[in-house]
Amino acid sequence: MSTAQSEISTILMDKVADWLTQSALAGNDLETLVKGFCERLAAAGLPLVRVHLSFSMLHPLYDALGFTWLRGQGMEVEGFRKKGGGPNDRFLTSPYYHLLSNKLDHLRRRIDPSVPSEFPVFDELKLMGVTDYMAFVHPFSSNANQGMIGSWATDSAAGFSDSMISALLRIQNHLAVASKMAVLTKLADNMMTTYLGGDAGKRVLNGQIKRGEGDTIRAALVMADMRGSSRLAETSGREIYIDTLNQFFDAIAAPFNRSGGQIMSFLGDGFLAVYPCERHRPQSEIACQAALAAAHKATARMADLNLRRKSEGLGDINFGIGLHVGNVMFGNVGLTDRLTFSAFGSAVNEVQRLQTLTKKYPHSVLASKDFASYCGANGWLTLGKEELAGIKQKLTVLSPDLSEALLADEDGALEPIYDRISDAEQVMLLHRDANRLSAADLKKLQ
Numbered sequence: 001m002s003t004a005q006s007e008i009s010t011i012l013m014d015k016v017a018d019w020l021t022q023s024a025l026a027g028n029d030l031e032t033l034v035k036g037f038c039e040r041l042a043a044a045g046l047p048l049v050r051v052h053l054s055f056s057m058l059h060p061l062y063d064a065l066g067f068t069w070l071r072g073q074g075m076e077v078e079g080f081r082k083k084g085g086g087p088n089d090r091f092l093t094s095p096y097y098h099l100l101s102n103k104l105d106h107l108r109r110r111i112d113p114s115v116p117s118e119f120p121v122f123d124e125l126k127l128m129g130v131t132d133y134m135a136f137v138h139p140f141s142s143n144a145n146q147g148m149i150g151s152w153a154t155d156s157a158a159g160f161s162d163s164m165i166s167a168l169l170r171i172q173n174h175l176a177v178a179s180k181m182a183v184l185t186k187l188a189d190n191m192m193t194t195y196l197g198g199d200a201g202k203r204v205l206n207g208q209i210k211r212g213e214g215d216t217i218r219a220a221l222v223m224a225d226m227r228g229s230s231r232l233a234e235t236s237g238r239e240i241y242i243d244t245l246n247q248f249f250d251a252i253a254a255p256f257n258r259s260g261g262q263i264m265s266f267l268g269d270g271f272l273a274v275y276p277c278e279r280h281r282p283q284s285e286i287a288c289q290a291a292l293a294a295a296h297k298a299t300a301r302m303a304d305l306n307l308r309r310k311s312e313g314l315g316d317i318n319f320g321i322g323l324h325v326g327n328v329m330f331g332n333v334g335l336t337d338r339l340t341f342s343a344f345g346s347a348v349n350e351v352q353r354l355q356t357l358t359k360k361y362p363h364s365v366l367a368s369k370d371f372a373s374y375c376g377a378n379g380w381l382t383l384g385k386e387e388l389a390g391i392k393q394k395l396t397v398l399s400p401d402l403s404e405a406l407l408a409d410e411d412g413a414l415e416p417i418y419d420r421i422s423d424a425e426q427v428m429l430l431h432r433d434a435n436r437l438s439a440a441d442l443k444k445l446q
Contacts, residue, residue: 053150132159225270227318288374320358323367324351369396
């Protein structure tokens, strides 16, 4: 148990505040900022044994990002995915819930091992030797979707002195400002990556934002489409249709967004993916073979999905995939004030036509001869030459042997990543919805 002095150096705390400002201006990510902040607080003489900080995020996939720092053990980072469901019992008996439901900014409790714990988490803190605990909520603005929530814990025999509390309250404001800057920077990166893809998002953030800006690149190309979606949209409700479409994308699209692949755009019930490569044969072979491996994996994942759907009394989801290689234009097109970033050109038109031919041939995956030539001579069935609309020369169409496709995806991406909503995620969910919860709603949760 620490026996730190009660007085905290204002000069050293000012140095921590200055570091926060410089770190935010330098564009450091949230993890670097939080870890550096906690280590500097400890170095300034604050007897902190545990710090927890969670930040709500405006992100299509995640609700929050959480950090737990333990003295001498470093920091644990968690990303909390969006997920439905209500708060669990552990959260409903937590200090954070008490803060939010009573609209409090701060909560302080002395931790006495001989006294029954007011909150279950205090039992865990007692094992760590914690003597004093403070939790807080710090919104970034009037927007309830963005804010910081967390707690400080000390093992000092005397607990937090007034000097320590004053120092923490002051530095908390500096942390909120620096964290908001880091969150907004991360938000821009999240949005670009989620909506445009990794490489395209970086290009836009780096200033490639004018109409017509872009490059001509060589790439292996993938076009995939779900079969029967129009009939499904007409015969099922909106919720069933969207859920089915998301199941399809989860199963078939994920493999093409790894190992160098990038999904450029979702086109209704299909998508376009690219594997950029150099114009030399070795690089083209790597790109095409990666795309073919992803097609094998996507086929296996779709088979797995359809088995699950069958067990639930649902019909199969059929699909078609086209594989090609060629030069494409990679950049911005559209209106001067409304742009999209994608790949364009004759090779894109050709792969789209190839994908359409899966309706003609009894094969779910078709490839051009150029694509197949980079993947080895074995394992291909030549189907014939086809005249493609808008394409002058006939294209030789082949189908890969999919008999050895993986029976399961070793990444396990079809399985839920989290079995339950974590406590920290529930903090952010309730923080987000606090302004919309009435007193009656909160009483029901209790």
